[in-house]
Amino acid sequence: MFLVVALVAGLITWLVIALGSSRTEALAPLNRPTQAASSYSLFSPASGTQAEDFSQKSQAITQLFDDAQGEFTASVVDVPSGETVFSRNGETAGVPASSLKTLTVAAALQTFDSTHRFATTTLLGADGTVYLRGGGDVLLGSGENSTAVSGRAGLASLAKLTATALKNDDAAPASVKIVLDDSLFTGDALLPVWDSSLMTSGNISAVQPIAMWGARSSSAEKAGRVSDPALTAAQAFEKALVAALDGSGISVTASGSGDSGGISRGTTAAEAKELAKVEGATVAEVVEFMGEESDNYVAEALGRLVALQSGKPGTFEGGTAAILEKIGEIGVSTEGVTMVDASGLSAENRVSPAQLTGVLSAASRSSKAVLRDVPYAFPIAGLSGTLDARLTDSSVAGVVRAKTGTLTGVTTLTGTLVDESGRQLVFSFFASDVDSLTDARAVLDAAVAELI
Incomplete structure (x- = not known):
């Protein structure tokens, strides 16, 4: 034996x-029990x-x-x-x-x-607002990678799909603004009893329902964590959407000001219609x-x-x-x-x-x-x-x-x-x-x- x-x-x-x-x-499956x-x-x-x-x-x-x-x-x-x-x-x-x-x-x-996947979605409101709604995927990447767990779904991919939906919509507005909907998680984003050193050392960051690479600044294993993961993801999406809409006649305008980079936060309007979505790795993989x-x-x-x-x-x-x-x-x-x-x-x-x-x-x-x-x-x-x-x-x-x-x-x-x-x-x-x-x-x- x-x-x-x-x-x-x-x-x-x-x-x-x-x-x-x-x-x-x-990660490759290794010796899963079959009995x-x-x-x-x-x-x-x-x-x-x-x-x-x-x-x-x-x-x-x-x-x-x-x-x-x-x-x-x-x-x-x-x-x-x-x-x-x-x-x-x-x-x-x-x-x-x-x-x-x-x-x-x-x-x-x-x-x-085990096969469930968390989705990140864009929706179009009646006033030309494109809502970026976090659905719990905190391992988004800048671009789609079908072989990865961290980075399986990409914000650039979501932006391209969103741009295509807008361009194919005869009723699409000539100008859109992005609103970040990270309302899925509520309460404190940081646990009050956590020692502050846990944040400065990169062990954790504000817990939000949308983030890139587990709230890290890049896909590098030891990359530091960003202080506002959801906003960082929204800014990456905005940049990608501007590029994807280039030459289409549809512009992206600011919805916020200051440190937000022109992006405001809000809750998706009830009448908003889905434009596109990307899904992350399976629950088992995550x-x-x-x-x-x-x-x-x-x-x-x-x-x-x-x-x-x-x-x-x-x-x-x-x-x-x-x-x-x-x-x-x-x-x-x-x-x-x-x-x-x-x-x-x-x-x-x-x-x-x-x-x-x-x-x-x-x-x-x-x-x-x-x-x-x-x-x-x-x-x-x-x-x-x-x-x-x-x-x-x-x-x-x-x-x-x-x-x-x-x-x-x-x-x-x-x-x-x-x-x-x-x-x-x-x-x-x-x-x-x-x-x-x-x-x-x-x-x-x-x-x-x-x-x-």
Whole structure:
């Protein structure tokens, strides 16, 4: 069996190297489960056999945590049986950092069809206003790219389609003005409890329903985030529309003034008629992109979209309430969870390692095929995303998928693997009150290696 696992790991490695990856490329599906989850019993009683077999690994992990500086909590679950095979205060809620995105991933896949796409639309009002209406795609690009996740739908493409519709309309006005409709999301655009350094460091920006490249200034992976993502997108659209209408006899005039670049904000008029629309990558692709890159902006947008789809307001509060509601639907208790954002940026978030492994275990054994993809939204050890430079040893590289998390004094690791006997395990390790994040990460990585 170990030979089979090694061969699978080698195949994964070959695929990733052969296909390559970048921040904007669509991510290749890797070893998605095809077996129906009904072959597992979600409520099968724990026999104790798996825990007994796990004793040596438990001792090794316990020793690692005992010898390390800081506080360590953990939960490990055997997926086929649903049995907890290791727990170190696993029921104790702690600060999850970006491991919280596990809940956001699961909630998004529980809420939307995996092929659903968020649209960005232009509509023409009776007064010659072209409304640019954000529909939740925050990974727009400057031009369409059919192979990308970030940049799948492009504002230049939308402008060309809009220009064509205007030119083909005999009743089109000789002059149009652009009004940005970013009213889909409401409430605070920035969470008041977020430290201001999170904005200046580029970890997050104002959460709005239309943005380019996850609110970044370009498609470059480390590009900084813009302060007003929706307006930046509208300005890019305006520039493209002017170019697309050149020579048509239809001009674009200002609807705003000052720093807006001639664009005002407003709500789309009820009588406005659709001119054109572009659709982004699928929900499944967006979720995987978010997990691979640990993109906070995309996570927050998904939280609000889950809220709106669930009949709740598109706010921080609506998003977290909807996410927890969806986690309950999956069959995991959210008692004791404090969730103030969808990304894990706030140190006020609280969830236990056992609740995170509960989500991964339930998702992995779900009868709903898309939920079985939850662990596959995470980076591959030693190969991709935030794990590309971690867990690089041949025994773990390509075998582990996990979500990383980091805040001041906190580091976490939550994910899934197949051990040498061929069984799937899910795990969640929290380290808090640590003096050295580097040292603590090394301890968590060593603990994961012990699970193989």
